[in-house]
Amino acid sequence: MAAFTKIFCSTILSMIMLLAATCLRAQSTKGKLYDPNRPADADIQLAVLNAAAQQKFVLIQAGGNWCGWCIEFARFSKADPEIDSLIRGNFIWYHLNWSKENRNDSLFARYGFPQRFGFPVFIILNGAGERIHTQASDYLEDGQKSYDRKKVVAFLKNWSPAAVDPASYPGQ
DSSP states (O other), X not given: OHHHHHHHHHHHHHHHHHHHHXXXXXXXXXXXXXXXXXXXXXXXXXXXXXXXXXXXXXXXXXXXXXXXXXXXXXXXXXXSHHHHHHHHHHXXXXXXXXXXXXXXXXXXXXXXXXXXXXXXXXXXXXXXXXXXXXXXXXXXXXXXXXXXXXXXXXXXXXXXXXTTOGGGSTTO
């Protein structure tokens, strides 16, 4: 009985320690857009599968938690009902980390080195995982401290699945 109690207590203690470690990790990234510890390649593959199943595209926002413009785009987009709806209705939105902790070099190489445009940079993948567009964010800014609503709406509409579907253009 003493051996069973020892094993039981050891198992419970191990589970508590694992739970505590998981909670600490979750707290360290809670509220942050980018997680340098995420397996980005696997996450993007899953996003592509979900996008294909939902007849959407993947909107990759590349940047980092250090990037004020990255944080502002997320805030701006979620605060505007039309922009939020355009993103949720047409895209699976993924935040691809680029930081000193994890530069995700192989993914940035795969997508044509979009970091050359600065951050954030937006990469759109179709349902097959093919890059169909890269967008520098400075073209979407309002020249002040945020983004231009009309430019962001146009960007999202012009790169939605319906916009690039040949069936949307009769006679083609």
